[in-house]
Amino acid sequence: MQLEIYSLTALKDQISVSLEAICDSYSSLLWDIEFYQCGCFEVYIAASPQNVSIFQRGRIVARSDDAQHFGIIESLQLETDAEKGDYLTVTGRFLASLLERRIIYPTITVNGSYEDIVRKVLSRNVISAGIRNLPGFSMGMVSGDCWQKAVRMQVSYDNILEWLYGLCKTIGGSANVRLDGNALKCDLFSGTDRSLLQDDNPHIVFSDAYNNLLSFSYAADDAVQKNFAYVLGCGEGNARKRTTFCSGAEPTYLDRYEVYVDERNTAQEEDVTDAEYLEILKSSGAEHLVQPKTASESAIAAFSTQYQYNKDYFVGDYVTVEQRRFGLIQPRIQLIGMVESFDQNGRSLTPTFKETE
Structure with missing residues (x-):
């Protein structure tokens, strides 16, 4: 797998992209694709006058096997050492960072x-x-x-x-x-649902029983949860426009976690009716709801004969993860991030999962 380095030049409302170099001799590469935030990358490579001239801030780093994600170089760090050698660390985020x-x-x-x-x-x-x-x-x-x-x-x-x-x-x-x-x-x-809870797509199951789940950890925390929002908009005192929002049935008693959302700066324009304005407030309330915090970290087999990353499943898809030894099954969990690592030890995959409602 090769890295392609492009120059990016702005010409008023257009851009000009030109291939500057092809690199296949890096020491390590981290390629972090995220679903709910901008992904990032890191290239660790021997420092030479040629490499320093190639990897410049503002240039684009692409992979020969990835036509969807392109990084833009934001940071360079050069370290010289008489014993360990000279190395250049190149980091940045994907193009959404623009x-x-x-x-x-x-x-x-x-x-x-x-x-x-x-x-x-x-x-x-x-x-x-x-x-x-x-x-x-x-x-x-x-x-x-x-x-x-x-x-x-x-x-x-x-x-x-x-x-x-x-x-x-x-x-x-x-x-x-x-x-x-x-x-x-x-x-x-x-994302696409590939979990056991559906039958439209082939199932993707990571399990210790299938030898494709190398390690597994799980934690859950209800303390951060917010599932019912009181949203107050423009106006003063009792005249303030107000509404509430929750997802699905209204939670009650010990299952209810409330949050206050201050939208006094959200103005009601002249052509917006009261009903429409309340819908605007509800959309803000939806943004402030917080699901119970879960943390699920796993290492999965990079060269599994069952499923291939970016062929059988992708970041954003819903899959099934199970640890049968402890009877813990997550029947529908979303893959929200994947760090691909390439170094002298080969290729490894480190996924990040998030439970869904």
Whole structure:
């Protein structure tokens, strides 16, 4: 597997991408794909005048076997040592990190789908925003029912990258920016259910019984949970607009964990009815609900003959994880991150799982 290093040049509203070098002699590579946040990478390579000239900040690092994820170099660290040798550490995040350079300005209100709100935010702040444009940026493919759900939402002044992945966490979708020739495409998508709780897709099961679950740890914590929101909007005193929100049936008694959401700065525009404004407040309430905290760390077989990563299953998919020795089964758990590591010991996979409702 080779690394490809590209230069990225902005030409007003367009970009020019040019292949600068191909590298296959690095000491180690970490390729961290995340579903609910921007992924990152690290290249550890022997330092030479040639490598220092190749790996420059702002350049793009791509993998010859990955057409979806492209890193942009953000940090370089050069260390010289007469005994251990000279090494260069190259780090950065994937191309979605470019959205961190913009905020949502001014206020945007949308009555439509989640796809509509993302399109409007990107259009006004990234795509059709004059000197605020990210050159070559446009919307790409959209898939997944979660992006078509109806919503009434108002948003302003948030950092776009943080806002977008916060929205992804709320609805269960994800976003990724990929390089497509001389263009940057922002795709919206969702994971596929491959767990034992469905029969539409082949089942993916990681288990000690199948020898594809090398290690396993699990912890759960209810302390951070918030499942019922009181949302107060504009106005003063008893005149403040207010509503509540919860997902599904209203929780009661010991199962109820309340949170207060202050949205006094969310203005009610002239063309927005009271009912529509309350829907905007509800959407904010949804963003403040917190599920019980769980931590599930595992090491899975990188070269399993049963399932191949990025062929049979992908980051974002729902799978089944079980530790039969202790009778612990997670029948439907989401793979929200995967760190691929390449070094002198070969390739390893370190997944991150998150339980679903």
